[in-house]
Amino acid sequence: MWQYIFRRFIYMILTVWIISVITFAVIQLPPGDYVSRMVSQMIESGMDDLPPDFEESIREQYGNGPAHVRAILQMVT
DSSP: OHHHHHHHHHHHHHHHHHHHHHHHHHHHOSSSOHHHHHHHHHHHTTOOOOOTTHHHHHHHHHOOSOHHHHHHHHHHO
C-alpha cells in the first residue's frame, strides 16, 4: 500500500513539474517580452510622462534573468 501511495506521489510531483514547464514555455513563446508590450501600451494610451527608469524597475520586479532562472522563480512563486 505504501509503495502505491509513494508512486502516486512521485507521479503527482512529476505531473506538476511538466505542467509548469509547458506553461512557462507557452508564456515565453510570443515575440518580445511582457515589459516592452506593457510600456508600449501605456504610451499608446496616453501616459507619455513615464520616468526614464520605469522600464528597468518593472524588469527587476518581473525578473530579468536567464530563462532557467525565470522558470524556477515561476515554479516557486
